[in-house]
Amino acid sequence: MQHVVLPLVVGIAEGLVLALIALGLVLTYGMMRIVNMAHGAFLMLSAYLIAVLLGHAWSESVLGYVLAAVIAIVIPTAIGMGLERTVYRRLYGRAHGSAFLAMFALMMVFQGAAQQIWGVSPLPVKVPSSLMTGYVRFLGVQLPDYYLMIIAIGVVAIAITAAVVYRTKIGLWTRAIAADREMSAVLGANVQLTFGLMFGLGSALAALAGILLAPINQVTISLGTDFILEAFAVVLIGGLGSMTGAVIAALVIGIVQSFLTIDYPPLSGYGIYLVMVIVLVFRPSGLFKTANAGLGAESV
Amino acid sequence: MAGKLLREPVVLSVLAVAFLAWSLRFAGSALLFQLTEMLIAILFAVAVSYVMGVSGTPAFGNQLFYAGAAYLVAIMTTRFNVDNVLELCGASIVLGVVMGGVISLLLKKITGVAFGMVTLAISQMAYVYVGISNYLGSDNGLSGISPGTFFGVSLLDPDRMLIFVWAVVVLGVIVIALITRSRLGLLTRASRDSASRASAIGIPTFRYHATAFIIGAAICGLAGSLTAITVGTVDQDMFYWTAGAAPILAGLLGGIRTIKGPIAGSIILSIIIIWVSTLTTSWLLLEGAITLGVFLIWPQGLLGEGSGSGLAAARSLTRRIARSRRQPKVTSS
Numbered sequence: 001m002q003h004v005v006l007p008l009v010v011g012i013a014e015g016l017v018l019a020l021i022a023l024g025l026v027l028t029y030g031m032m033r034i035v036n037m038a039h040g041a042f043l044m045l046s047a048y049l050i051a052v053l054l055g056h057a058w059s060e061s062v063l064g065y066v067l068a069a070v071i072a073i074v075i076p077t078a079i080g081m082g083l084e085r086t087v088y089r090r091l092y093g094r095a096h097g098s099a100f101l102a103m104f105a106l107m108m109v110f111q112g113a114a115q116q117i118w119g120v121s122p123l124p125v126k127v128p129s130s131l132m133t134g135y136v137r138f139l140g141v142q143l144p145d146y147y148l149m150i151i152a153i154g155v156v157a158i159a160i161t162a163a164v165v166y167r168t169k170i171g172l173w174t175r176a177i178a179a180d181r182e183m184s185a186v187l188g189a190n191v192q193l194t195f196g197l198m199f200g201l202g203s204a205l206a207a208l209a210g211i212l213l214a215p216i217n218q219v220t221i222s223l224g225t226d227f228i229l230e231a232f233a234v235v236l237i238g239g240l241g242s243m244t245g246a247v248i249a250a251l252v253i254g255i256v257q258s259f260l261t262i263d264y265p266p267l268s269g270y271g272i273y274l275v276m277v278i279v280l281v282f283r284p285s286g287l288f289k290t291a292n293a294g295l296g297a298e299s300v
Numbered sequence: 301m302a303g304k305l306l307r308e309p310v311v312l313s314v315l316a317v318a319f320l321a322w323s324l325r326f327a328g329s330a331l332l333f334q335l336t337e338m339l340i341a342i343l344f345a346v347a348v349s350y351v352m353g354v355s356g357t358p359a360f361g362n363q364l365f366y367a368g369a370a371y372l373v374a375i376m377t378t379r380f381n382v383d384n385v386l387e388l389c390g391a392s393i394v395l396g397v398v399m400g401g402v403i404s405l406l407l408k409k410i411t412g413v414a415f416g417m418v419t420l421a422i423s424q425m426a427y428v429y430v431g432i433s434n435y436l437g438s439d440n441g442l443s444g445i446s447p448g449t450f451f452g453v454s455l456l457d458p459d460r461m462l463i464f465v466w467a468v469v470v471l472g473v474i475v476i477a478l479i480t481r482s483r484l485g486l487l488t489r490a491s492r493d494s495a496s497r498a499s500a501i502g503i504p505t506f507r508y509h510a511t512a513f514i515i516g517a518a519i520c521g522l523a524g525s526l527t528a529i530t531v532g533t534v535d536q537d538m539f540y541w542t543a544g545a546a547p548i549l550a551g552l553l554g555g556i557r558t559i560k561g562p563i564a565g566s567i568i569l570s571i572i573i574i575w576v577s578t579l580t581t582s583w584l585l586l587e588g589a590i591t592l593g594v595f596l597i598w599p600q601g602l603l604g605e606g607s608g609s610g611l612a613a614a615r616s617l618t619r620r621i622a623r624s625r626r627q628p629k630v631t632s633s
């Protein structure tokens with residue numbers, strides 16, 4: 001039992017975190033048709049912020065941790081929204097390939113800045129011990145508290161995102177803009193506002209992922225780039241415009257990775273890329289087709 | 301007409317020869333090493349820009365061919381005692397052609413950014429594989445690569461290495477320039493500009509995209525072989541996707557659809573690295589900021605084609621200055 005339940009729980013937890021990152025990418029792509037390479041920057045930033053904020057006297061309690069987490073989400077989100085108004089706005093009309101590369105340059109700027117501020121060594125993350133060291137017994141297996149917390153938070157975050165996209169007016173506008181931007185603007189959708197808010201939502205999700213990942217990964221400048229590639233693979237496997245696809249693909253990959261790491265370590269580094277190559281060769285637009293997304297040949 | 305066509309190659313040739321002369325005369329061995337690396341970066345950037353700019357295929361995984369060739373050279377020199385640089389370079393080109401050929405078959409099914417991501421993923425898989433393979437040095441990499449010999453002459457001396465690398469890079473750039481200006485290049489560009497229109501008039505677009513990709517892969521492999529003999533070591537990080545960023549950034553910075561663009565871009569980025577690394581460690585920040593800044597102002601790069609480049613801006617500026625000098629000032633009443 002131990003062999004199955006523990007990796008499953010860990011896999012679901014990591015899959016959900018991956019889903020959070022991927023959802024941000026899907027939101028940006030669906031609306032703006034820009035594959036946001038710099039998305040990982042928000043993740044990296046929030047991880048650094050939480051590392052820096054924790055370990056002080058005021059952040060030792062659970063409440064303090066929550067407060068630190070909120071700060072570590074708000075700041076990258078604000079920066080994201082600021083960037084959207086300044087940098088990303090300039091990229092909307094451009095050929096996809098070159099926007100992608102500009103985002104890469106932006107990512108380098110973030111990494112360089114982080115390196116200058118915090119140096120090259122990984123930062124330690126001191127999460128309050130009550131959260132990190134507890135266990136829950138379930139079906140005779142000891143499940144770490146922290147991973148269960150990740151699952152809970154992940155599910156809530158995804159549910160909130162789904163509620164926003166499918167039940168609010170701005171979510172309606174988002175879906176309309178993703179389907180046909182000009183027509184939606186003609187019909188009264190406030191494109192600027194929608195872009196800004198949705199970009200903020202995506203950045204917030206990435207920041208949340210960064211906070212959840214910080215204690216279980218090394219907080220270095222490559223944190224953003226490490227996960228962004230996996231998130232992209234998830235988005236491509238799930239289907240570029242599809243949120244459901246992204247979440248499902250992320251969960252599947254998280255679980256598969258988890259079992260591979262335990263049962264067949266040599267394959268664990270490849271798993272996700274192999275799946276991506278196989279899926280894309282047989283179904284280039286991903287597992288879940290959306291009406292308007294899908295990538296064709298583009299010029300740079 | 302011929303004058304205009306020849307202007308660019310003549311300028312580049314003169315600059316190349318001047319560069320070589322200056323380096324051999326004035327550069328100490330440390331600087332020679334960095335200049336050699338800069339030359340290799342130029343070749344790598346020109347190859348990647350050919351695939352991305354002229355052919356229009358986002359190529360985020362070309363470090364696969366670069367690193368793969370470097371590792372091939374490492375194995376050939378350390379385990380099989382192959383010393384002849386012509387064999388080493390030749391083998392690298394063949395590797396590039398073979399690997400590029402296989403991967404280019406995917407172009408039939410996936411195009412655009414998705415293809416780019418797949419090539420990236422393949423490079424990542426290579427990264428993981430190399431990391432766990434003891435034969436390939438796992439995470440320590442392989443070292444002790446001999447600088448090789450050229451017709452019996454050892455390239456250990458930095459001067460000789462620079463001359464050899466210079467010659468290979470110049471040759472490589474000339475080859476790509478000739479291809480770009482040839483019928484092959486023309487049809488490739490047509491396929492890039494509008495796949496539907498091109499195929500409507502009978503151009504087999506897949507064939508041209510695939511050929512461009514293979515050519516790019518071969519030249520990237522060549523660059524990789526040069527890096528192996530210059531630096532003397534290889535490690536798995538060369539396969540990591542951020543290693544493929546430098547040529548792409550250089551191309552973006554300079555103008556990804558031209559030859560002079562990636563050359564200029566590589567030179568600028570190399571100078572930043574050389575200059576900045578003596579001052580601070582912030583070259584990452586600087587490179588990213590400069591590239592992004594240039595891209596936002598001039599999307600076609602500094603020396604790119606079309607109206608969105610720094611060159612075009614400079615031209616229109618000089619035209620405006622010339623015009624305002626000719627016309628007398630008119631005041632309206």
